[in-house]
Amino acid sequence: MERSKKRIAVIGTGITGLTVAYRLKKIIKEENLPLELLVLEGSIRSGGKIHTMKIGEDYLDIGAESIDIRTNHTMDLIEELNLQKEVIRSQYGKQDIYAFNKLYHIENPSYNGIPAKRSDIWKYDILSFQGKISYLKDTYLSESEVHEKTSVMDYLTARIGSELTEYVAEPYFSEIYVTDMESTSIEVLNKQIVELEQQYGDLTKAIEANPNLLDGNGNQISFKQGLETLTKALLKEVKEHVLFSKKVTEIKKSIEDTYIIDINQKEQVRVGAVIVATDPSVYRELFNDPELIDYFKDIRTTSIGYSMFSFPKGTIKNEPQGNGVLCSRRNDSHISSIVWLNKKWENLKEKEEELIGVYFGRGNEEIMLSLSNKQIEELLLKDLERILGITEEPIYHVVKRWTNSYLKSSFKNQDEKPRLLDAIKNDYPGIYLAGNGVNGFGINSCIEQGNKVSEKVIAYLKKTK
Structure with missing residues (x-):
């Protein structure tokens, strides 16, 4: 039983799961902790939504295509x-914008299409004269406050006007993960820019003062042999702990603060902590708990x-x-x-x-x-x-x-997620959810979550007897 309580299971080998496993192994080794690491993958491959194909001599990604490195987590790793x-x-540098049946290119310095200098708005042929005036008025006069339910569209419209928001900024901000900007919180999608705006007093000053954030060459990276280079390197570091074709079918409470994990409906393993780093659609299959199922059914x-x-x-x-x-x-x-x-x-x-x-x-x-x-x-x-x-x-x-x-980024999901995470924290201590959409979007967010969750797991197990 004592050994079971010191065993950590990571479910899933996408970028989040592999980052968690890598960090856990590193901490366990550095601190010489009596912990055992087990990584379970239901399929025969690792990488999750990072998926590189070799076609001829070329390595081409058919999932995530690149990584935005305007935050540090990926480059540090x-x-x-x-x-x-x-x-x-x-x-x-920048992608063109397609609107009104033609392509528009933004030459001037910008952040997600928003000009770094107010005077550059006159270069935006995509906007009407009224749209440009609206931008100037809103950048100077906006006093809109930000709260947890300030949507991306409301946040941007109040600061840069509706035209620039709709035709330029929205396509940049939405990326590929977010489908409904009217019901996605700006603090969930891009907390960094909110914090910078608060620091500098307005959005334009924040953009101008942080040239490292500007759109341009080198903002995104990949690897010579595709993004799987990253997940393969992580897998190499933890491969002795990884078991493939081990689909987790249920997680249930056991005695003395441990959990039983059912694998392939024919194996069981007892653990002291679990990190669930799977697609969110899998969550409701893992817990045969009426209360949690009630939360899961509302997660879209x-x-x-x-x-x-x-x-x-x-x-x-x-x-x-x-x-x-x-x-x-x-x-x-x-x-x-x-x-x-x-x-x-x-x-x-x-x-x-x-x-x-x-x-x-x-x-x-x-x-x-x-x-x-x-x-x-x-x-x-x-x-x-x-x-x-x-x-x-x-x-x-x-x-x-x-x-x-x-995970959908709607306010309904944002309301349900804290309730779900609190329920798991209170009723299933030692179990953690992590991955794309759980706390932010994109590969950088997944790596950041992996870093933080691994520290939480270690802290939890140090407290348990």
Whole structure:
């Protein structure tokens, strides 16, 4: 029993689970703690939504496509793993904006499309004269306070006007994870900019005073052999603790503050702490507890799709000035964003083909993911013809669906999440939920959560007898 109480189980080997396992192993070794680490993965591969394919001699990602490094968590981890020489940095800085059936490029210094200097607003051809005046008025006169239910759209509209928010900032802020900016809290999506605004007095001063945050070259990174370079390096560090094809089917309370984990419905292991780093859609399957199930049923998930196209060289007739395109919601495109991979990454620059990555299925269009690959291809090709002028048939086409893989960022979820986490903390001490959407979005957030959760687990086990 004493050994069971000192055993830690990590469920899932996505970036969060692997980061947790890596940190736990490191702390256990450095502090010479009598703890045992067990990492359980239900499939035959690690990486979660980081998924790199090798096509010919190229490594192409069909999940997360890059990492924004304007916060430090990822680069710190990369340095620890000695992966600096494998890093490649994005080029041709900003994506264009697609609105009113044409492409617009923002040349001036900006943060998520917002000008770093007020006077640069006159360079924004995408805005009407009234939209520019509204921006200037709101940047000077806004006195809007921020609270936990201030939505991204309300926050931005009060500070930069409705036009700049809707046509420029919203596509940048939403990225690929967030589908409803009207019901997503700015503090959940981007707490950093809220804190900087409070520090400097207004949003424009905050942006101007932090040039490291500006849109541009090198803000995003990948690796020469794709993002799985990172998860494979983490796996290498903890591989002796990882068991594959071990699907956890239930977590239940046992005696003396321990838990029984059912694996593949035929094995059991007793542990003292559990970190659940799976897709959120799995949560309700793991706990046969009426109270928790009541919380889980109100937690909503969302899905996204990614499609990678190879076209003959020179088929992009309407070339964006940047390394891709962000699509405003106020158009009839199924596409939320486009990445021109040849232009974004130096290692793909000389390819004799055009490599285009497309994210789709945002908002109320998740139903699109239920279509066949052929139907999805046809819809996306029509959009690509309209946006990029591509009329050629693709050389090949890959579709990846990430179904129910992200927690929705709605206020309802934000209300339910603290209640759920409090219920687990009180009724299931030693069990922790972590991952994309649990406390922020994106790979940086997952790594940050992994760092923090590992410390919480160690602190908890040190307190238990």
